[in-house]
Amino acid sequence: xxxxxxxxxxxxxxxxxxxxxxxxxxxxxxxxxxxxxxxxxxxxxxxxxxxxxxxxxxxxxxxxxxxxxxxxxxxxxxxxxxxxxxxxxxxxxxxxxxxxxxxxxxxxxxxxxxxxxxxxxxxxxxxxxxxxxxxxxxxx
Numbered sequence: 001x002x003x004x005x006x007x008x009x010x011x012x013x014x015x016x017x018x019x020x021x022x023x024x025x026x027x028x029x030x031x032x033x034x035x036x037x038x039x040x041x042x043x044x045x046x047x048x049x050x051x052x053x054x055x056x057x058x059x060x061x062x063x064x065x066x067x068x069x070x071x072x073x074x075x076x077x078x079x080x081x082x083x084x085x086x087x088x089x090x091x092x093x094x095x096x097x098x099x100x101x102x103x104x105x106x107x108x109x110x111x112x113x114x115x116x117x118x119x120x121x122x123x124x125x126x127x128x129x130x131x132x133x134x135x136x137x138x139x140x
Contacts, residue, residue, distance in 0.1 A: 071120045071140035076130040080104030091119045099137050
């Protein structure tokens with residue numbers, strides 16, 4: 001058994017380490033070592049600064065509850081988080097136009113319009129988590 005003196009945060013500790021494997025040596029009886037903690041430095045307490053109110057977040061447009069069923073619904077291809085929404089209801093889009101950006105597995109995925117038309121509804125908000133198959137946008 002080996003004895004080591006270790007200092008942690010200014011406090012000295014004496015530890016004994018026993019070798020494992022092979023034949024273990026007979027333990028050596030030693031009296032415990034009394035170590036006094038160092039005196040805490042005297043520091044004048046400063047009053048804590050008053051907490052400041054966080055700025056109010058900008059209101060995001062409320063998503064519609066559900067697709068109307070009259071147009072083509074663009075669903076999330078994979079689970080992820082909505083990073084940015086590039087369209088809003090009433091926007092005219094062409095096939096292949098960028099609708100929104102979906103972050104999944106640390107990658108930004110561009111979700112594009114499958115056809116030309118007008119955005120009938122947006123069903124997600126920026127920062128929202130979506131599952132695979134969730135409705136994102138409806139194009140009429």
